[in-house]
Amino acid sequence: MSKRVQSLVVCLVASVAFATAGFTADTIKIGVAGPHSGDLASYGLPSVNAAKLVAEEINAAGGINGKMIELLIEDTVCKPEIATNTATKLVSDGAQMVLGGICSGATKAALPIYLDAGILVMSPSATNPPLTQSGDYPNFFRTIAPDDAQAQLDVDFAINNLGLSKIAVIHDKQDYGKGFAEFAKKFIEESGKAEVVLFEGITPNAIDYSAIVQKIKRSGADSVIYGGYHPEASKIVTTMKKKKVDAVFISDDGVQAQTFIDVAGDAAEGVYASGPKDTSTNPLAKKAIEQHKEKYGTGPGQFFDNAYSAMLAMTNAYAKAGSADLDALKKVLQSESVDTPVGSISFDERGDAIGVGFSVYQVKDGVFVEVE
Amino acid sequence: MEYFIELLLSGLTRGAIYALIALGYTMVYGIIGLINFAHGEIYMIGAFTSFIVATILSIYGFPLLAIIVLAGLAAVIWSASYGYTIEKIAYKPLRKAPRLSALISAIGMSIFLQNYVLLAQTSEFLPFPQLIPDFPFMEPIAHIVGSTDLVILVTTTIAMLILTVVIKYTKIGKAMRATSQDRTMAMLVGINVDRIISVTFIIGSSMAAIGGLLIASHIGQINFSIGFLAGIKAFTAAVLGGIGSVPGAVLGSVVLGLTESFATGYVSSDYEDVFAFSLLVLILIFKPSGLLGKVESQKV
Numbered sequence: 001m002s003k004r005v006q007s008l009v010v011c012l013v014a015s016v017a018f019a020t021a022g023f024t025a026d027t028i029k030i031g032v033a034g035p036h037s038g039d040l041a042s043y044g045l046p047s048v049n050a051a052k053l054v055a056e057e058i059n060a061a062g063g064i065n066g067k068m069i070e071l072l073i074e075d076t077v078c079k080p081e082i083a084t085n086t087a088t089k090l091v092s093d094g095a096q097m098v099l100g101g102i103c104s105g106a107t108k109a110a111l112p113i114y115l116d117a118g119i120l121v122m123s124p125s126a127t128n129p130p131l132t133q134s135g136d137y138p139n140f141f142r143t144i145a146p147d148d149a150q151a152q153l154d155v156d157f158a159i160n161n162l163g164l165s166k167i168a169v170i171h172d173k174q175d176y177g178k179g180f181a182e183f184a185k186k187f188i189e190e191s192g193k194a195e196v197v198l199f200e201g202i203t204p205n206a207i208d209y210s211a212i213v214q215k216i217k218r219s220g221a222d223s224v225i226y227g228g229y230h231p232e233a234s235k236i237v238t239t240m241k242k243k244k245v246d247a248v249f250i251s252d253d254g255v256q257a258q259t260f261i262d263v264a265g266d267a268a269e270g271v272y273a274s275g276p277k278d279t280s281t282n283p284l285a286k287k288a289i290e291q292h293k294e295k296y297g298t299g300p301g302q303f304f305d306n307a308y309s310a311m312l313a314m315t316n317a318y319a320k321a322g323s324a325d326l327d328a329l330k331k332v333l334q335s336e337s338v339d340t341p342v343g344s345i346s347f348d349e350r351g352d353a354i355g356v357g358f359s360v361y362q363v364k365d366g367v368f369v370e371v372e
Numbered sequence: 373m374e375y376f377i378e379l380l381l382s383g384l385t386r387g388a389i390y391a392l393i394a395l396g397y398t399m400v401y402g403i404i405g406l407i408n409f410a411h412g413e414i415y416m417i418g419a420f421t422s423f424i425v426a427t428i429l430s431i432y433g434f435p436l437l438a439i440i441v442l443a444g445l446a447a448v449i450w451s452a453s454y455g456y457t458i459e460k461i462a463y464k465p466l467r468k469a470p471r472l473s474a475l476i477s478a479i480g481m482s483i484f485l486q487n488y489v490l491l492a493q494t495s496e497f498l499p500f501p502q503l504i505p506d507f508p509f510m511e512p513i514a515h516i517v518g519s520t521d522l523v524i525l526v527t528t529t530i531a532m533l534i535l536t537v538v539i540k541y542t543k544i545g546k547a548m549r550a551t552s553q554d555r556t557m558a559m560l561v562g563i564n565v566d567r568i569i570s571v572t573f574i575i576g577s578s579m580a581a582i583g584g585l586l587i588a589s590h591i592g593q594i595n596f597s598i599g600f601l602a603g604i605k606a607f608t609a610a611v612l613g614g615i616g617s618v619p620g621a622v623l624g625s626v627v628l629g630l631t632e633s634f635a636t637g638y639v640s641s642d643y644e645d646v647f648a649f650s651l652l653v654l655i656l657i658f659k660p661s662g663l664l665g666k667v668e669s670q671k672v
Contacts (some may be wrong), residue, residue, distance in 0.1 A: 210382035211636035
């Protein structure tokens with residue numbers, strides 16, 4: 001390397017360093033951590049877009065208390081071992097708040113590092129219940145309901161609204177479905193008003209589910225709570241119809257999709273499934289989606305609304321608290337509600353958003369309709 | 373008792389479904405000693421073809437019987453041409469290569485076909501129309517055995533009988549058996565071995581296509597990935613019954629279907645596969661060539 005090039009490089013590095021240093025004094029640094037590459041990137045990138053959109057809007061309006069928002073975007077690939085590195089990097093880069101942790105596992109691994117540094121973390125998508133319920137991470141908040149909230153809702157609905165008492169709990173042996181089914185079983189047993197007459201896992205993608213349907217029939221169940229996705233659910237409800245088993249079918253948001261109805265046809269009629277609360281009529285959600293379409297030319301992806309809401313909640317808390325002090329931020333988050341695309345939300349003392357959650361839907365005339 | 377009969381019939385139906393696919397596996401293995409892993413995909417392509425044809429025909433208001441026949445015919449022709457082409461492209465050049473090469477080529481073909489359908493069609497699950505109507509005379513026992521189940525059981529039985537007759541009593545069947553026993557010798561006595569192998573692939577693929585139509589109509593949905601698990605299960609059934617043997621494939625499928633059904637019914641569906649594969653291991657330990665397989669004596 002020639003002398004001239006060397007000095008040029010030194011100059012460049014120095015100028016960049018000075019530029020950042022000059023910038024630091026009056027910016028609010030918000031880390032955005034999530035999978036931005038790899039097979040789960042589709043879960044993480046919409047949050048980056050949401051963060052950019054909110055930051056741009058706030059900066060265009062003069063920032064928060066005169067301070068501009070600066071985003072520090074770092075990839076975790078949803079892998080715990082990388083997420084800890086990302087966390088260390090964000091902390092040393094001076095992040096004051098962090099949007100993210102998309103996957104529960106990676107988020108959990110990174111949380112202690114943020115906690116030691118006293119940084120607030122808000123996830124749009126990590127649904128693992130112990131993240132908030134264990135009390136281990138007082139710096140953690142989320143704008144999505146935990147996994148067990150859905151099971152709780154479905155069980156309450158089955159027992160209290162529909163008056164069912166003999167429930168068969170079936171799942172697809174996969175992480176999500178089995179987790180949901182286990183919570184459902186626990187809540188049914190705790191309620192004392194109903195019993196679990198059957199608890200079994202089925203093989204996903206199997207050709208035929210008539211044996212398990214016969215077993216459901218024999219168990220005398222008046223309802224089936226199913227944890228899993230729509231391909232198996234539609235096979236089960238069609239087989240139930242063919243075998244004349246008229247138990248009520250209740251499932252989760254893996255089933256609450258139009259494809260389920262298209263495939264199961266008549267057999268889908270009357271099926272209940274919980275799913276995220278309908279926010280499509282919320283003006284803020286409409287605005288956020290419009291912004292996304294304008295800037296990126298496409299509709300937003302997974303968890304966009306939740307990420308957008310998390311950004312609004314964090315920036316609002318920062319504006320009210322006047323600093324990134326964890327206790328001050330927590331106080332604002334827990335005491336004041338803020339209008340977001342997922343509704344007007346505040347947070348409980350564990351860090352779960354109040355007002356975000358699921359509704360029960362029922363198939364009526366070929367579409368899922370929210371049950372009042 | 374009624375519960376037992378219900379499980380028995382659901383196991384038989386499952387077995388008949390596996391058998392429709394297992395027959396193709398066993399025929400190809402019997403003739404050229406190759407495990408054609410792309411067979412499950414041929415079944416999937418048959419299901420897709422009949423789906424497309426049936427959808428188009430129902431738009432034009434064809435009667436149900438015509439739809440079944442035409443969709444079935446289209447699926448058979450289309451799948452058979454795939455089977456024929458796959459053999460020519462992926463297996464024939466490797467006929468003299470070690471067995472492992474052809475096996476890897478088969479796995480590659482399977483992955484290729486899945487992704488090809490994924491790209492050419494869709495990754496979504498598609499609703500398959502109910503082509504087999506609910507017969508009125510089945511109504512009183514519909515909760516035990518449905519009309520589709522009955523059609524599948526009957527079709528499998530007929531298919532097995534026809535195949536057995538063809539292999540045992542026709543000229544082409546004789547040529548097939550000769551090719552299977554000693555390919556070089558068959559060539560020497562004037563049998564066109566290439567043609568026989570092509571015919572085998574065409575017959576096997578046609579069976580898979582009919583299976584695709586019936587099974588998709590039974591399940592009510594199709595997707596590019598349905599061939600994989602069905603193929604694995606059918607392959608297991610073929611091995612269980614003695615790979616290379618036509619009655620063996622059917623027997624193996626029925627045994628597998630019944631095991632799964634009773635395991636679900638009396639133990640737990642969590643252990644369905646555990647029972648099915650434990651049975652496979654046990655049978656192979658005590659009868660390595662499968663239930664009806666021929667013991668191959670090693671020449672010294």
